[in-house]
Amino acid sequence: xxDITVHKIxxxxxxxxxxxxxxxxxxxFIDRLTEEEQASLVAVMWIGRGSFEAEDLKEAKxxxxxxxxxxxxxxxxxxxHLSDHLENGLDALGLSxxxxxxxxxxxx
Numbered sequence: 001x002x003d004i005t006v007h008k009i010x011x012x013x014x015x016x017x018x019x020x021x022x023x024x025x026x027x028x029f030i031d032r033l034t035e036e037e038q039a040s041l042v043a044v045m046w047i048g049r050g051s052f053e054a055e056d057l058k059e060a061k062x063x064x065x066x067x068x069x070x071x072x073x074x075x076x077x078x079x080x081h082l083s084d085h086l087e088n089g090l091d092a093l094g095l096s097x098x099x100x101x102x103x104x105x106x107x108x
Contacts, residue, residue, distance in 0.1 A: 002044060002057070002093065003036035009044065009090060010100035013083040016076075023077065030073040038072040039064040041086075045079065048089030057093065 015026035033041065043060035046052045052060040076082055090097050 002040040002095075003061070004033065004040040004044075006090065006095050006097050007100045007104075008033070008037065009041065009086055010097035010104055012041065012076075013086050013097055014101055014104055016083040016086075019077070027073040027077065030076060031071070033072070035065075035068075039068070042068075042072065042075070044089035044093065045076065045082065045085045046089070047092050048085035048087065049079075054092040054094075 011029065012026065015022040015029065019026065030038065030041070039061045042064040043052070043057060046060050046064070047054055047057065052063075079085065087097060
């Protein structure tokens, strides 16, 4: 179970696609997340990148806690293809951000 809502991940996906315009907003959004949310976010990204399998979610979250030596926003914003990895990670976990993304794009 991830400790962050799919809706929040959808917001991060959309903002990371607009990084040239929304970097400050995205950085602030990630900084406001709880430690648990940040660890889950990193774990979802790692699963989407192929560093962990979906069934290793607990281990991925534990590793994210242990290896959190740089601020989460710095780490994630320095990751190429962040939005793709987050979407792939959600898919691997049987979740989808597409409805939330559509709602956010409509200003919901």
